[in-house]
Amino acid sequence: MRRGLAWAAGVAGAAWAVHAAPAVTACTPLRRAVLPGLAGAGAAGHVALTFDDGPDHRSTPQFLRVLAEHDVQATFFLLASMLQHDPDLGREIVAAGHEVAVHGWAHRCLLWRTPGATADDITAARDLIAATTGVTARYYRPPYGVLTANALRTCRRIGLRPVLWTSWGRDWRARATPTSIVDTVAGRLAGGGTVLLHDSDCTSAPGSWQRTLAALPRIITLARDRGLTVGTLGEHLGEQAGEHAGERAGERLAERRVVSA
DSSP states (O other), rough: OOHHHHHHHHHHHHHHHHHGGGGGGGHHHHHHHHHHHHHHHOTEEEEEEESSSSSOOHHHHHHHHHHHHHOOOOOOOOOOOHTTTTTHHHHHHHTTEEEEEEEEEOOOOGSSOHHHHHHHHHHHHHHHHHHSSSBOOEEEOOOOGGGOHHHHHHHHTTOOOOOOEEEEEOSSTTOHHHHHHHHHHHOOOOOOOOEEEEOTTEEEEETHHHHHHHHHHHHHHHHHHHHOOOOOOOHHOOOOOOOBBBHHHHHHHHHHHHHOO
């Protein structure tokens, strides 16, 4: 009996280790050194500007305004749970020339989700983004930057490329300020890098997006002063934008609703 329990515990432990092993890539220094592609390393004279957690009707339009004022296109990693409340804003992001990518449906750590829940979350988010904006996203960033084996398998199956970041502003914190955000980004801002910011406070300290918004012009200016071009991940990685496939995505969403019903 004891041997059987020990064997079962060992199998469960091994399965958990396989499931959770990719989560070590959440360590930014390790990721930059060992897996530069996953960190978003790209063209040497370019920086990819990315935003997580939108679209948010309270804040995202203001980010779009500032980006337009500085003639910059960025990549927005969208939460489907937010997009379903503001579909027009998702379309506005694309109409303004920005790139949309997948941040999942719900902002929940994948370590504690089953394989089926993980696959459904990523796939449904990808399909809703495509059905809403008419563009099939190419990139995926997990909540908290924590990947799992199940997430990687799902991305491979549906054609998403996981991309994290090389530099971030730690802008979600209650004690963050515009200056602290700029200084934190600046410490790792270099050619070939990918910058992470947040255009919504739906998972961050209340009002944190206002400090990020105030920091944004300074970050863009800083990058340009260093001789860097600021743009989307697609430009950064030398890949074409996602295909227009809204109708097919809408069909997949409808099929999923029928099955789940």
